[in-house]
Amino acid sequence: xxxxxxxKLVSTVKCNVCGAHYEVxxxxxxxxRDGTWFLNIFCPTCDRESFVAAIIKKENAHEIVTDLTxxxxxxxxxxxSVDSNDxxxxxDFLKDFDGDFGKLFSKR
Numbered sequence: 161x162x163x164x165x166x167x168k169l170v171s172t173v174k175c176n177v178c179g180a181h182y183e184v185x186x187x188x189x190x191x192x193r194d195g196t197w198f199l200n201i202f203c204p205t206c207d208r209e210s211f212v213a214a215i216i217k218k219e220n221a222h223e224i225v226t227d228l229t230x231x232x233x234x235x236x237x238x239x240x241s242v243d244s245n246d247x248x249x250x251x252d253f254l255k256d257f258d259g260d261f262g263k264l265f266s267k268r
Contacts, residue, residue, distance in 0.1 A: 163189050166197055170214060180205035 167187045174181055182201055190198040195217045201210045226233055257264075 166192075166199075166214075166216065169216065170199060170201065170212070175203040175206060175208060176210075177208045178203060178206035 186202040
């Protein structure tokens with residue numbers, strides 16, 4: 161993990177003394193070994209300085225269970241991607257849609 165991500169994670173923690181959130185620029189990383197990070201944290205709200213040992217582990221990725229081949233899965237994911245125009249296109253379609261699904265799905 162990179163130091164910027166560690167600081168961002170630690171900034172979500174509240175100070176034990178005053179309850180204020182720590183600020184990223186007040187977190188100094190002293191070092192790390194394996195999943196343990198050593199930090200010096202300063203709370204600007206109550207002027208308290210703390211030494212923290214944080215154990216941060218990466219979550220293992222979940223296995224994807226599918227009957228598709230890797231190529232088929234990749235093609236499916238790429239084909240079903242939603243872009244920023246899709247909601248606008250749907251809005252335009254529904255604006256004039258009369259609710260007749262039979263006509264919509266019948267062969268033309």
